Amino acid sequence: MLAPVSSEPDVIPGGARSVCAALCLWVSALALGHACGRERTSGLTLAGSTSVQPFAERWAEAYGARHAGATIHVQGGGSTAGIQAVESGTAQIGMSSRDLLPDEAQRLRGLVVARDGIAVVVNPENRIGDVKLDEVRRIYAGEITRWAGHGGQGRKITVITREEGSGTRGAFEELVMKGRRITSAALVQDSTGAVRQMVASDPASIGYISLDLVDTSVKPLRVDGVEPTEAAIDAGRYRLVRPFLFVVKGAPTGEARAFIDWIRGPEGQALTRKEGLLPPAP
Known part of the structure; x- marks a missing residue:
């Protein structure tokens, strides 16, 4: 709990002032370290398309069962909301069931993980x-x-x-x-x-x-x-087909890259087909 603020100015001797400054820096660094620790342990966040969401949940469940300690949070909101979440940094991966618009494609990358x-x-x-x-x-x-x-x-x-x-x-x-x-x-x-x-x-x-x-x-x-x-x-006879994208800012790294690689790999694509979707076009 913070101490009450006095209405009278504090007078701190020079040596004490140095100790106080050092203590404040140490406390700030400690607080930042705790915050970063929470960030690291909060896991991977996906947000966006409600069409992609149920499949992302199944991918996340299967991936988590094979990678101990992996934590993946999946939430909806719509494709545009997911793209905006990646841009704002509130999600590492956006889920989109439409192609990126030209202006979005200049800032973000859309990786096809399935077709629907x-x-x-x-x-x-x-x-x-x-x-x-x-x-x-x-x-x-x-x-x-x-x-x-x-x-x-x-x-x-x-x-x-x-x-x-x-x-x-x-x-x-x-x-x-x-x-x-x-x-x-x-x-x-x-x-x-x-x-x-x-x-x-x-x-x-x-x-x-x-x-x-x-x-x-x-x-x-x-x-x-x-x-x-x-x-x-x-066979190309049914024309109403769209991509399911994972949208990222720059090249994916860490858990995001590992998760995407797993989905696009043999095990993930087998699950994709089992769930009724098609893998990305060859």
Whole structure:
């Protein structure tokens, strides 16, 4: 506890003043050493894309099981938030499910750790099974507003999208919208899980999510006659594919480098495939 400050000025003899200065420097150095110690033992922090997050958690768990003492913290927030966290120094690795923007790429490095397909999904009650890419674009632009003629029993389409700054949304805008704006009537959700839940609860809805997060609660659509499968992605027939990036400032070092090398190595890539993602393109 700090002593109370006296309202009267202290008078310190010269010799005592030297001892006091030395003591203050020693205390400051000790405090700094404790702070640095906490920094060193706090582990590796990853932040960013909620699409990458569940895979990063699995990679971190498997890596930690093989590297005693490794501590890796994984948190979401969206791709843009993760990129900003790396720039500010609050995270050593940012997770992004979109390519870096030109200005970001001048300051940071994006390392591809996996590839992921984006699935366009509807409610299982919807009889539609196949859409053209241009139809998806027109639905999200607000030009097609009903399922009439599209196997959806004439219902008004509930368009569901991710928030601005989401890597999934950024990839969808690049791959599907091609410069068109997503309609302001779209319902905005802040995570992939929330999009899936809304589609699962609304028979007239449409959304887009990471291919690996598709489950029986939603139905993935064929796009231009092609099913969103790993084989179709590898063959180059399914075009809605995005990179999963680890974003770093400069060359990764220490635990960050070891973790990234492990993910991109044989053991990490085997886990990547097991979890439904694809390794980086050869």
